[in-house]
Amino acid sequence: MSDNKLAIDRPTLESLLLKRFFYAPSFGIYGGVAGLYDFGPTGTALQQNLISMWRQHFVIEEDMLEVDCSIMTPAEVLKTSGHVEKFADWMCKDTKNGEIFRADHLVEAVLEARLEGDALARKAAGEQVAEAAKPADDKKAKKNKKKGGPVVATKLDDAVAEELRSILAQIDNYDGQGLGELIKRFDIRNPTTGNEVTAPVEFNLMFESSIGPTGQLKGYLRPETAQGQFLNFSRLLEFNNQKMPFASAMVGRSFRNEISPRSGLLRVREFTMAEIEHFVDPQDKIHPRFDEVKDIKVRLLPGTVQLEGKTEPITITIGEAVAQGIIDNKTLGYFVGRIYLFLMAIGINHDLLRFRQHLQNEMAHYACDCWDAEIKTSYGWIECVGCADRSAYDLTVHANKTKEKMCVRETLPEPLVYDKLVCETNKKVFGPTLKKAAKPVQTYLETLPEAELAKINEQLLADGLAKITLSGTIADGEHAITKDMVEISKKTFTEHVREYTPNVIEPSFGIGRILYSLIEHSFSVRADDEQRAVLSFKPAVAPFKCLILPLSNHASFEKPLRDIARRLRSNGVPARVDDAASASIGRRYARNDELGTPFAITVDFQTAQDQTIIVLVKDLVSGDTTWDDVLGKYELVDTAAGADEE
Numbered sequence: 001m002s003d004n005k006l007a008i009d010r011p012t013l014e015s016l017l018l019k020r021f022f023y024a025p026s027f028g029i030y031g032g033v034a035g036l037y038d039f040g041p042t043g044t045a046l047q048q049n050l051i052s053m054w055r056q057h058f059v060i061e062e063d064m065l066e067v068d069c070s071i072m073t074p075a076e077v078l079k080t081s082g083h084v085e086k087f088a089d090w091m092c093k094d095t096k097n098g099e100i101f102r103a104d105h106l107v108e109a110v111l112e113a114r115l116e117g118d119a120l121a122r123k124a125a126g127e128q129v130a131e132a133a134k135p136a137d138d139k140k141a142k143k144n145k146k147k148g149g150p151v152v153a154t155k156l157d158d159a160v161a162e163e164l165r166s167i168l169a170q171i172d173n174y175d176g177q178g179l180g181e182l183i184k185r186f187d188i189r190n191p192t193t194g195n196e197v198t199a200p201v202e203f204n205l206m207f208e209s210s211i212g213p214t215g216q217l218k219g220y221l222r223p224e225t226a227q228g229q230f231l232n233f234s235r236l237l238e239f240n241n242q243k244m245p246f247a248s249a250m251v252g253r254s255f256r257n258e259i260s261p262r263s264g265l266l267r268v269r270e271f272t273m274a275e276i277e278h279f280v281d282p283q284d285k286i287h288p289r290f291d292e293v294k295d296i297k298v299r300l301l302p303g304t305v306q307l308e309g310k311t312e313p314i315t316i317t318i319g320e321a322v323a324q325g326i327i328d329n330k331t332l333g334y335f336v337g338r339i340y341l342f343l344m345a346i347g348i349n350h351d352l353l354r355f356r357q358h359l360q361n362e363m364a365h366y367a368c369d370c371w372d373a374e375i376k377t378s379y380g381w382i383e384c385v386g387c388a389d390r391s392a393y394d395l396t397v398h399a400n401k402t403k404e405k406m407c408v409r410e411t412l413p414e415p416l417v418y419d420k421l422v423c424e425t426n427k428k429v430f431g432p433t434l435k436k437a438a439k440p441v442q443t444y445l446e447t448l449p450e451a452e453l454a455k456i457n458e459q460l461l462a463d464g465l466a467k468i469t470l471s472g473t474i475a476d477g478e479h480a481i482t483k484d485m486v487e488i489s490k491k492t493f494t495e496h497v498r499e500y501t502p503n504v505i506e507p508s509f510g511i512g513r514i515l516y517s518l519i520e521h522s523f524s525v526r527a528d529d530e531q532r533a534v535l536s537f538k539p540a541v542a543p544f545k546c547l548i549l550p551l552s553n554h555a556s557f558e559k560p561l562r563d564i565a566r567r568l569r570s571n572g573v574p575a576r577v578d579d580a581a582s583a584s585i586g587r588r589y590a591r592n593d594e595l596g597t598p599f600a601i602t603v604d605f606q607t608a609q610d611q612t613i614i615v616l617v618k619d620l621v622s623g624d625t626t627w628d629d630v631l632g633k634y635e636l637v638d639t640a641a642g643a644d645e646e
């Protein structure tokens with residue numbers, strides 16, 4: 001196992017997750033469908049707890065405006081947003097058996113396998129091998145038919161090995177053509193059959209549907225929750241009394257027809273997202289609470305570092321990263337900090353988290369800067385939260401398409417007086433000369449940036465004539481403008497209101513990926529007795545908070561057991577009773593370790609009647625009190641106290 005993968009006993013974890021019904025493949029008895037999962041009671045409770053903490057941390061603490069918008073989305077919306085054209089991955093096919101691959105994943109897996117083979121060969125020859133390239137277990141690596149094909153000990157030329165490492169460090173930066181070239185150059189084939197694969201073609205990831213009985217209104221299942229938030233921007237701004245900046249938020253399902261779903265919950269076709277759209281003034285992307293996060297130290301992997309073929313992050317405070325321009329602005333930096341705090345609060349391991357900046361080609365079509373919170377798992381570094389600066393892209397395209405204003409109007413403290421070069425047409429000559437081209441040419445001249453207009457004016461003054469070229473209009477082509485057709489001059493304007501389209505900073509959380517990564521970070525196997533699997537969740541996250549179990553199946557424990565469970569549950573504390581008489585108390589503790597239940601109350605003749613502790617468990621769960629506090633403050637009372645007393 002290479003250095004960029006977390007070493008855990010995954011088979012044991014996977015069997016635990018199935019056995020204790022965290023989640024399981026959907027439609028299993030029909031054979032299942034790749035990339036679709038059902039959550040069981042344990043996984044559902046865990047997911048709900050993560051979402052509640054997310055709501056507390058973001059929606060409530062930051063006073064965000066939470067919405068819940070439609071999943072089914074008319075095609076026109078997603079055409080305008082660019083998803084119909086551009087929300088795609090590159091796919092290639094085995095030329096003989098038709099097996100389909102996501103092109104970047106295939107290239108990555110094959111090249112990784114070759115580097116591992118190289119490391120094996122070098123090790124066998126007694127060479128020193130860099131830690132990152134060294135397979136942890138040679139025998140396993142050889143036997144293991146990996147996604148990239150069996151690892152064969154074959155030494156690569158030094159320069160080739162170096163180049164492969166550099167390609168892998170920036171694999172997300174290759175487009176279809178680039179991936180096609182890599183496939184040809186390195187003779188990348190289907191690892192299982194050895195057959196050649198086709199050149200990559202684009203595959204749109206959205207699930208298509210039709211709305212209504214006529215089948216004429218095309219729709220898609222949304223691939224992100226963001227669009228609903230953008231379309232409601234004006235209503236939200238009004239709800240916020242026209243005050244900027246503000247953020248909306250939504251938790252809900254999204255759908256992506258992934259080419260090759262894999263790695264359990266990490267790449268699925270239906271998943272829960274929690275997204276924030278923070279609307280901010282483009283001229284001033286400050287955040288009022290930036291100071292609260294500026295001293296947090298984070299591990300950053302900037303684009304410049306990746307382009308050098310390096311994978312080692314830098315550790316830096318958020319304040320410094322923004323000051324040095326590594327993170328573009330304070331709002332983006334603020335959210336990197338808040339994401340960090342959230343992931344720490346749920347129990348992600350600090351050393352297994354980094355923020356990686358997107359490379360230029362990797363960036364979604366709407367983004368101008370993007371940092372991913374990546375968490376190290378046994379599958380490698382996984383993007384769990386994307387934090388993108390979507391600029392004014394979405395509001396602008398929707399406003400242009402619908403002709404609805406999606407902007408902020410702010411009364412200026414002082415009126416703004418300024419001179420600007422404008423073009424006015426001489427109607428008597430302009431229309432008759434240009435005929436049907438008159439309108440598009442006029443629009444062109446009126447919307448031209450001032451510097452361009454100045455150039456046209458210079459030409460008119462010098463030659464009496466200027467030529468312009470239109471495209472995308474009903475009168476495309478070259479048109480001549482003469483001096484008598486227009487007058488270009490400076491005019492004075494006074495503005496009382498500033499109108500602008502906000503920029504959007506979008507932290508976007510994949511709840512399933514976070515949940516799975518957290519499970520890996522909370523998982524261990526006790527070496528002492530029978531290799532028992534243990535999950536150690538923080539109390540606020542744990543699916544069940546308290547285990548109640550009788551010391552034995554003595555009849556006198558039944559009532560206190562029931563009473564304690566009832567009291568805990570009515571106080572909002574999910575508690576499970578494990579009174580299976582057949583299992584020893586040790587066995588019962590062990591099987592609840594598998595659920596990550598943080599507290600246990602054993603009912604014996606003493607504790608069954610101590611009602612004080614019951615109330616305290618609630619504080620424990622919220623994190624206000626620790627178990628040590630409880631044991632320090634309260635002595636377990638004797639059997640004389642009545643079970644029904646508070």
Ligand SMILES: Nc1ncnc2c1ncn2[C@@H]1O[C@H](COP(=O)(O)OP(=O)(O)OP(=O)(O)O)[C@@H](O)[C@H]1O
Binds near residue numbers: 384
């Ligand atoms: N197929 C998926 N399965 C599970 N979670 C996903 C999937 N696609 C995206 N996510 C989650 O949604 C978040 C935001 O989505 P975003 O569009 O930024 O992902 P992405 O960059 O397309 O992901 P990737 O590059 O891994 O396909 C991701 O950080 C991730 O946690």
